[in-house]
Amino acid sequence: MDPLLELKDINYAYHSLNGETHALSNISFQVNDGEFIAIVGPSGCGKSTLLSLICGLLSPESGTILLRGRDMKDSHTEIGYMLQKDHLFEWRSIYSNIMLGLEIQKKVTPEAKEHVEKMIYTYELSKFRDSKPSQLSGGMRQRAALIRTLALDPDLLLLDEPFSALDYQTRLTVCDDIASIIKKEHKTAILVTHDLSEAISVADRVLVLSSRPASIKTIVPIKIDIPVRTPMKSRNAPEFKEYFNRLWKELNKNA
Amino acid sequence: MPEPSLNQEKYLQSLKRHKQFVTTARLLLLVVFFVLWEIAVRLHWIDGFIFSSPTRIVSTFISMLADHSIFVHIGTTLTETLVSFILVVFLGITISVILWLSPKLSQILEPYLVVLNSLPKSALAPLLIVWLGANIKTIIIAGISVAIFGTIINLYTEFQEVSHEKIKLIYTLRGTKKDVLLKVILPSTVPVIISIMKVNIGLCLVGVIIGAGVN
Numbered sequence: 449m450d451p452l453l454e455l456k457d458i459n460y461a462y463h464s465l466n467g468e469t470h471a472l473s474n475i476s477f478q479v480n481d482g483e484f485i486a487i488v489g490p491s492g493c494g495k496s497t498l499l500s501l502i503c504g505l506l507s508p509e510s511g512t513i514l515l516r517g518r519d520m521k522d523s524h525t526e527i528g529y530m531l532q533k534d535h536l537f538e539w540r541s542i543y544s545n546i547m548l549g550l551e552i553q554k555k556v557t558p559e560a561k562e563h564v565e566k567m568i569y570t571y572e573l574s575k576f577r578d579s580k581p582s583q584l585s586g587g588m589r590q591r592a593a594l595i596r597t598l599a600l601d602p603d604l605l606l607l608d609e610p611f612s613a614l615d616y617q618t619r620l621t622v623c624d625d626i627a628s629i630i631k632k633e634h635k636t637a638i639l640v641t642h643d644l645s646e647a648i649s650v651a652d653r654v655l656v657l658s659s660r661p662a663s664i665k666t667i668v669p670i671k672i673d674i675p676v677r678t679p680m681k682s683r684n685a686p687e688f689k690e691y692f693n694r695l696w697k698e699l700n701k702n703a
Numbered sequence: 704m705p706e707p708s709l710n711q712e713k714y715l716q717s718l719k720r721h722k723q724f725v726t727t728a729r730l731l732l733l734v735v736f737f738v739l740w741e742i743a744v745r746l747h748w749i750d751g752f753i754f755s756s757p758t759r760i761v762s763t764f765i766s767m768l769a770d771h772s773i774f775v776h777i778g779t780t781l782t783e784t785l786v787s788f789i790l791v792v793f794l795g796i797t798i799s800v801i802l803w804l805s806p807k808l809s810q811i812l813e814p815y816l817v818v819l820n821s822l823p824k825s826a827l828a829p830l831l832i833v834w835l836g837a838n839i840k841t842i843i844i845a846g847i848s849v850a851i852f853g854t855i856i857n858l859y860t861e862f863q864e865v866s867h868e869k870i871k872l873i874y875t876l877r878g879t880k881k882d883v884l885l886k887v888i889l890p891s892t893v894p895v896i897i898s899i900m901k902v903n904i905g906l907c908l909v910g911v912i913i914g915a916g917v918n
Contacts, residue, residue: 505874529875535868539890548886549876600876 450517452525452604452636453479453502458511460497461661470661471497475511477655477664479604479636484627486639486647488695489657495640498662499606502638503529515604528602530610534593536581542592543568543577549600560599567595571629586614587622594626598633605630605637611646623650624679644699648691649679656698666698780911783839787846788907792900794847795854800884802855803862820852825913832914845914850906854899861895862888 458475461468471494479485489495500506502513504520504527515525536545546564550556568574571591576584584592590610597605610626611619627650630637641647647654648670656665672685682688707715737757743749744756751759767773802809828845835841865888873883 503875505871531868531872531875533868535866535872537869537887537890539893552873552876552878552882552886 450514451478451480452516453638454514454517455502456512456514458498458501458508458513460494460501460506460508462497472501472508473661473663475662475664477667479638481636482634484630484637484639484650484652485655486641486651486653487655487657488641488644488647488699489662490659490699491642493657493659494662495642495657496608499529499608499638499640502604503527503606525604526600526602527604527606528597528600529606530593530597530608532609533613534581534589536589536592536596538581541578541580542573542584545581546592546596546599549596553600555600563601564595564599567598571595585618587618587625590614590622591625591629594629598629598635603636605635607637607639609641610639612641612643619646620680627679644692644695645683645688646679648688648695649682654691654695656695665701668695668698779839780908780915783842783846783911783915784904784908787843787850787911788900788904790843790847791850791854791903791907794851795858795899795903796896798855799858799862802859803884803888804880809859816852816856820856824849824910828913828916842911842914846907846910849910849913850903853906854903857899858892858896861892865891 455478456476458472459470460472461470463469475498487495487498497506501508513520515523515527518525536542537548540548543564546568547556550560550564568577571594573588573592573595576588576592581589581592593610607626611623614622623646639647639650651670654668654670656668657663658665668691670691672682672687674681674685740754741757744751744754764773767776802812824845827848828841831841831844831848835844869887869891870883873887876882878886
């Protein structure tokens with residue numbers, strides 16, 4: 449079977465009056481079903497641009513992006529995108545925020561509703577179903593935003609530093625939380641982050657980007673040998689430090 | 704509840720005295736104003752034909768009340784204000800949405816909107832009467848002209864200030880420009896729309912009175 453996602457020689461540049469900014473240069477990689485990929489790189493290197501390209505919000509200047517071997521336009525692969533902030537709308541209740549994507553795609557079916565109800569129950573938001581977003585803590589808001597993305601049943605999840613707006617303590621818990629939800633729903637995910645520990649703790653493979661124009665420096669497979677792997681437990685594993693040092697060296701090599 | 708201390712009671716007393724003083728002074732100022740007005744007219748300091756006087760206003764009001772003509776006039780002014788207000792709301796939102804939909808159009812029209820908004824609308828009223836005749840249509844148009852341009856400029860600016868990330872969210876959920884408008888732009892500007900409308904009802908009344916005055 450074709451890989452879920454395949455990028456071949458992607459190039460991208462931003463144009464403005466002041467000139468051209470080359471953001472991505474010859475990016476190629478594959479993502480297989482069920483994998484959790486983390487992309488790390490110096491800030492401003494074009495990590496978010498890469499996600500916008502995969503999601504189809506931007507088109508590459510050259511190169512191809514294939515979803516299950518097909519071009520984006522005629523692929524049936526559903527992609528979910530989680531932004532840095534939750535962007536829950538204050539004028540909607542949590543439930544109606546979660547339904548936003550289904551509403552837009554006109555997919556509010558009884559089955560979809562049931563799926564949403566189940567997730568709201570499982571991920572402990574039942575109590576806040578009719579609350580306004582401002583009544584929820586940062587972690588719960590991020591969870592609601594994830595359910596909004598998952599409601600559309602995406603095959604591939606793109607996470608654009610979804611924890612960076614949270615304080616450190618909440619960040620660790622929410623990261624654990626979100627990672628376990630993604631595992632439980634059997635989703636494939638690509639996480640963009642500038643936090644090396646976060647990348648190692650959740651990912652099966654870590655992709656290291658160079659500074660702008662970003663190219664792939666190396667791809668490091670992460671194998672942490674513990675029975676049930678969660679981000680929190682991974683952080684305590686003996687291999688964690690080795691991976692951290694290795695990635696740290698990669699990132700700072702001739703930087 | 705515990706008994707309030709002596710100092711607390713003193714404080715409350717002084718607060719009460721302060722409030723009473725403000726209210727009395729306000730009423731006194733009003734009375735002094737009317738009395739001075741009446742005296743000024745009686746002693747021919749100012750011309751009663753131009754400035755009228757409190758007693759004349761009251762007697763006209765009573766005679767208009769007696770022949771019921773006051774209700775007709777109030778009714779006309781209210782209708783004219785309401786019609787122009789509703790038209791301003793409708794036109795203002797529609798035109799702002801069109802400008803938002805087409806950035807090219809809004810860039811072309813922007814300087815003209817600013818010029819039209821700063822135009823003294825009361826100067827337009829005589830022109831409108833010569834053009835459209837002295838009728839209710841003219842007055843309503845005068846009412847609209849006072850409020851419409853400011854409404855468009857304010858609303859359009861507000862539309863543009865909606866966070867780009869929120870708009871991006873709609874696109875990541877595979878929404879279209881229509882979804883951006885209906886799910887983000889309009890709902891997030893509702894409070895602003897309401898506050899603009901509060902200002903507009905007053906502006907429409909001003910416009911209607913300018914129109915009626917010139918008539």
